[in-house]
Amino acid sequence: MSTPTTADQTGTGRLAELFARTRAEGRAALVGYLPAGYPDPATSRRLFAAMVEGGCDLVEVGLPFSDPVLDGPVIQAAAQTALAAGWHTRDVFDLVGSVTRAGGQAVVMTYFNPVLAYGADAFARDLAAVGGAGVITPDLIVDEADEWTAAAEAHGVAPIFLVAPSSPTERIARTTAATRGFLYAASVMGVTGGRDQVGAGAADLVARCRAVTDLPIGVGLGVRTAEQAAQIAGFADAVIVGSAFVQAAGPDGTDVEGVRRLATELARGVRAASA
Amino acid sequence: MNSAAPAGLSSPLPRHSEAIAGTAHDPDERGYFGRFGGRWLPEALVGALDEVAEAWRKARRDPSFLAELDRLARDYAGRPSPVWPADRLTAQVGGARILLKREDLNHTGSHKINNVLGQALLAQLMGKTRIIAETGAGQHGVATATAAALLGLDCTIYMGRVDTERQALNVARMRLLGAEVVSVATGSATLKDAINEAFRDWVATVDHTFYLFGTVGGPHPFPVIVRDLQRIIGLEARAQVLEQTGRLPDAVAACVGGGSNAIGIFHAFLDDPDVRLVGLEAGGDGVETGRHAATISGGSVGVLHGARSFLLQDADGQVIESHSISAGLDYPGVGPEHSHLADIRRAEYRPITDTQAMEALATLARTEGIIPAVESAHAVAGGIDLARELGPDGIVLINISGRGDKDMETAMRWFGLGEPDQHQDPPDGLPVPPAGTAEGEPAR
Structure with missing residues (x-):
């Protein structure tokens, strides 16, 4: 992978630039997740735009999947709504393009079977073409990822893998070696969804990751308030918020202002940690 | 029933522990x-x-x-489970000799x-x-x-x-x-x-x-763990068929949802190239209708629930809901070893429709006094087809993976058994109740 410079316009390069900027500002990045196509394609674009305008440094475009084993009930239900509204994998490129054309940065989060069905190389190629920076793959472990990392590398899209509190150091090292852009650290052993407390193990996991990699580290799963965001921003490079955005969009997914408000509040949170 | 002789007699059957010691067909280190x-x-x-x-x-x-x-x-x-020569079923079908491996007799019924x-x-x-x-x-x-x-x-x-x-x-x-x-x-x-x-x-x-x-x-x-623990079915059955008939069967039939009973009975015969291994998938309304659970017959390769295998999916890789009268086969995936056996053509997989399975369920009940699970009825239907294809010199071994007690509501609805004045026509080849019979049950 090429050394990140301002001239590196690959997805990996743009992520490096993003984290260089937030580090220079002495704060963590805010990453906001929503399922793509929820509740319908047009409203979904407005929700993602609101996350960017509200202060998300990066948006995570969740590709709806029929069998999301790492998601809790909130995201499951939203993904199912998107699928019922006629979602197709190719729609993700329009959505990512709408974010990047408006000056935002986007990564896709997807279970791996839709990528396999689309074709790993074609997926990376088409995502790169619309300015997508990377792909988070929650059910792809590094042991099974050779074909995907080769495709991602070929098109300059960052393959972003997850590590968990249960990951031994040896696996963290192998996972980080295959990861580009940033590393996704799951704060708790569990599925997505708001929790009152972020796992106490999150800081420990981040520390174990720092011992083996210089990659920026994002912490996700269970973050829903500005206070939690501030707490995580104290030890991580990015705070990742998902289910709370789905809830902020309201029961029918149309509360664009609610999403904007939450993004604004969380953006204050990631800045509060350094204050 | 000499086949079910307890271990310790002249030809003791394999013990469960012997089935899990590792095989020449283990997966590689990455599974x-x-x-x-x-x-x-x-x-x-x-x-x-x-x-x-x-x-x-x-x-x-x-x-x-x-x-x-x-x-x-x-x-x-209650192991070992017996192998039962289904002579009345054999006579009715008019083809190969049919033997039944009776896993339905195990504690808990399967x-x-x-x-x-x-x-x-x-x-x-x-x-x-x-x-x-x-x-x-x-x-x-x-x-x-x-x-x-x-x-x-x-x-x-x-x-x-x-x-x-x-x-x-x-x-x-x-x-x-x-x-x-x-x-x-x-x-x-x-x-x-x-x-x-x-x-x-x-x-x-x-x-x-x-x-x-x-x-x-x-x-x-x-x-591999589940496979190891189910291999006892085939190890016993292979010895029992040899003892009862003096030779190996020509075909082994088992239903396949995820595929554990089928792997269990197939595995002991993997190195017997003359024994055909036939998995019967749930054809639902028919594979051509799209309403089925026949993963290998009608699916494509993808990843679901932790394994790369055949599955039912649309062009976007979204998993498609399966359909089958049998809850136990109503699953859009299948075990990876079955996909491999299909890939290398060591086993063949065929769909059986809901209608074929229910007919076979009734046929087995009335010829042998054995009510199989609706799942196992798919194996019976496929086994009957194989018996006809092989002809009188052949031997077919069918795995009766479970008993049908749990399926009585399904059977009552399908055959109209709960209604005193009406019922569906009995399956082909079964005696038709005489005209004027007041009972809903067929005459025999």
């Missing part, structure tokens, strides 16, 4: 059978899977574990107990205090709840809401046995969604919980 298998699931579960794999590697060679497994298989589950006793013992050996499982028809759930009661383990069973409704009797059995049954309403609310929910539970509870997987699917090492 691949050819291009199928592996681990396609979140990183958070890798540690737990490694722990299970390591515990299983040791248990396979642990004399006290193996002795306890043999004791439970014999004195608790082959599932073979797997569950071994894995529950493993969980205990690992110091886990709670087991969770998915279930479709409820057979694996009942077997798991049974083992949990026997070994004093907490137990939670995940079951799709559609299935808790159509298999209410098994829900009651599980609850009576002390298990918590969680009705899963997400997705298609069937077996695949129950598996999703069990994984979600496990990722949050791995420190004290063992996921007792019910079929030869899922991430490595589940396909």
